Amino acid sequence: MPDGTNTGRPRTRIQQRNRDLILGAALDVFSLNGFRGSTLDEIATQAGLSKPNLLYYFPSKDAIHTELLSGLMDTWLDPLRDLDAHGDPIPELLAYVERKLEMSRLYPRESRLFANEIVQGAPRILSALQGDLKHLVDEKVVVIRGWMDTGQIAHVHPYHLLFSIWSLTQHYADFDVQVRAVLGQEEPFQEAPAYLKGIFLKILTP
Amino acid sequence: MPDGTNTGRPRTRIQQRNRDLILGAALDVFSLNGFRGSTLDEIATQAGLSKPNLLYYFPSKDAIHTELLSGLMDTWLDPLRDLDAHGDPIPELLAYVERKLEMSRLYPRESRLFANEIVQGAPRILSALQGDLKHLVDEKVVVIRGWMDTGQIAHVHPYHLLFSIWSLTQHYADFDVQVRAVLGQEEPFQEAPAYLKGIFLKILTP
DNA sequence: GTCTATAAATAGATAGAC
DNA sequence: GTCTATCTATTTATAGAC
Incomplete structure (x- = not known):
């Protein structure tokens, strides 16, 4: 897909990069397992980040999916x-x-x-x-x-x-x-x- | 679907009834959430049985799905x-x-x-x-x-x-x-x- | 056959150091 | 911003009484 899905707030390059990493990984995982069948652990691993770091960028699993x-x-x-x-x-x-x-x-x-x-x-x-x-x-x-x-x-x-x-x-x-x-x-x-x-x-x- | 999915072993009427209850409930739940998104709790509740009782009839969550x-x-x-x-x-x-x-x-x-x-x-x-x-x-x-x-x-x-x-x-x-x-x-x-x-x-x- | 209790692992999410 | 450690709830599955 295109874009960097900017929701308005200004972001540093590293913020943008990590958000994109997370959303890409989440797309991999959610698209293969559905929402309930997916775990933050899998998404974090796929994104190459730690689980808490994921939740630094998004408030919850639900928020990633909704985004x-x-x-x-x-x-x-x-x-x-x-x-x-x-x-x-x-x-x-x-x-x-x-x-x-x-x-x-x-x-x-x-x-x-x-x-x-x-x-x-x-x-x-x-x-x-x-x-x-x-x-x-x-x-x-x-x-x-x-x-x-x-x-x-x-x-x-x-x-x-x-x-x-x-x-x-x-x-x-x-x-x-x-x-x-x-x-x-x-x-x-x-x-x-x-x-x-x-x-x-x-x-x-x- | 039809039948009572008899896999060969003889069964009492109560065994057959409970197996059917479980498979029916599992069909409801798995078809709506996928395998990983489904829980034995949900299936048990839907079937009107306790969770351990489910596992008396089937050895595992996976076995129900496979069946x-x-x-x-x-x-x-x-x-x-x-x-x-x-x-x-x-x-x-x-x-x-x-x-x-x-x-x-x-x-x-x-x-x-x-x-x-x-x-x-x-x-x-x-x-x-x-x-x-x-x-x-x-x-x-x-x-x-x-x-x-x-x-x-x-x-x-x-x-x-x-x-x-x-x-x-x-x-x-x-x-x-x-x-x-x-x-x-x-x-x-x-x-x-x-x-x-x-x-x-x-x-x-x- | 069915239950309560519980084990063992994993889930989402938070605290707080760095 | 990122990590380790941890909390709390939930998950699959088992033990053992009845």
């Missing part, structure tokens, strides 16, 4: 935000699929962090799902419905269409081990882009 | 096993999609149990994925390739086609909270079957 989730939520929605109502509908949607798949390829830990959180009932981000996410989706669904009503793309359930895009693209990050187990040695992300573009073209063509 | 996973793996693969090489290809595949979606609707806990395990790297079932699962998939891919080569269904990457079916159907169980958050009050499983059949018909039609 990660809220810092990432925005970035995670960017691909959908970029869906342009004035673009050419089919290429626009295929490009969205491509961006989402690229996110899975480049940021599998972030994808699994969300997957863990949501599979486990989204206790910490339910309000964000019902708020920011739902509002953005509602807004884009209007655009998609417009494209359908003018016959520019096929008529399918717009919400479930978006679920399909999320599901299919994130699958390659979240279920990576299963995909690789089944494919043997073939590289998943080599075939996936063409495959997904192909099927979404069929789904969307009027 | 759940291995007992379920077979059932989980049944819908794919039922894919009939001699059936009518498109209806056959659509029926498979329907069976998988029905599994998500009826057994969301089981779906989330696997989702947690796989998202977290499948430490306990990797060998089953590389063994039983891969072999079954390889076998069915031969069937699907046959249907493609004779022009009965469209030519798409058969492995990724199966990933798509798993991903799209399980999404409604594993990411249920997100789906519901976005849909508001609309019931996901009302629209999903028709939507999925519709898009897979487009994908598969030559």
Whole structure:
């Protein structure tokens, strides 16, 4: 992911570096074990810092997790935000699929962090799902419905269409081990882009 | 899921009842928190038994989890096993999609149990994925390739086609909270079957 | 079979020296 | 800022009475 997640307070270079170390390590650990399954010990070891030093930078285990989730939520929605109502509908949607798949390829830990959180009932981000996410989706669904009503793309359930895009693209990050187990040695992300573009073209063509 | 998961040893009615209570409670807890995020305390409370009593029936936390996973793996693969090489290809595949979606609707806990395990790297079932699962998939891919080569269904990457079916159907169980958050009050499983059949018909039609 | 009590290890978090 | 030492609660698991 990008940035140094600056929450406003000024920081020295060493502060910034250690915060980043901690958040990176926490992303490794939380994304692989979920919140409750992760320990500060593991995060500290992974970050190369002592446990008390971790808690010098963040007040609690919960605070680290929350910082990660809220810092990432925005970035995670960017691909959908970029869906342009004035673009050419089919290429626009295929490009969205491509961006989402690229996110899975480049940021599998972030994808699994969300997957863990949501599979486990989204206790910490339910309000964000019902708020920011739902509002953005509602807004884009209007655009998609417009494209359908003018016959520019096929008529399918717009919400479930978006679920399909999320599901299919994130699958390659979240279920990576299963995909690789089944494919043997073939590289998943080599075939996936063409495959997904192909099927979404069929789904969307009027 | 079905059965009383009999592993061979004879059991009294009270033994069977308590084993089932424990496995049911463990399914609730493990499917919501993953293995490491779950505690025997929670499982015991959920089962209405004391913690030592749990460990009278199962030797360890790990044993409960393993029993759940291995007992379920077979059932989980049944819908794919039922894919009939001699059936009518498109209806056959659509029926498979329907069976998988029905599994998500009826057994969301089981779906989330696997989702947690796989998202977290499948430490306990990797060998089953590389063994039983891969072999079954390889076998069915031969069937699907046959249907493609004779022009009965469209030519798409058969492995990724199966990933798509798993991903799209399980999404409604594993990411249920997100789906519901976005849909508001609309019931996901009302629209999903028709939507999925519709898009897979487009994908598969030559 | 089921319980209370408890062991032994690990968890998150704090105190205080440096 | 970073560390060692430590507190307190929780965790898995066992011992042993009933």
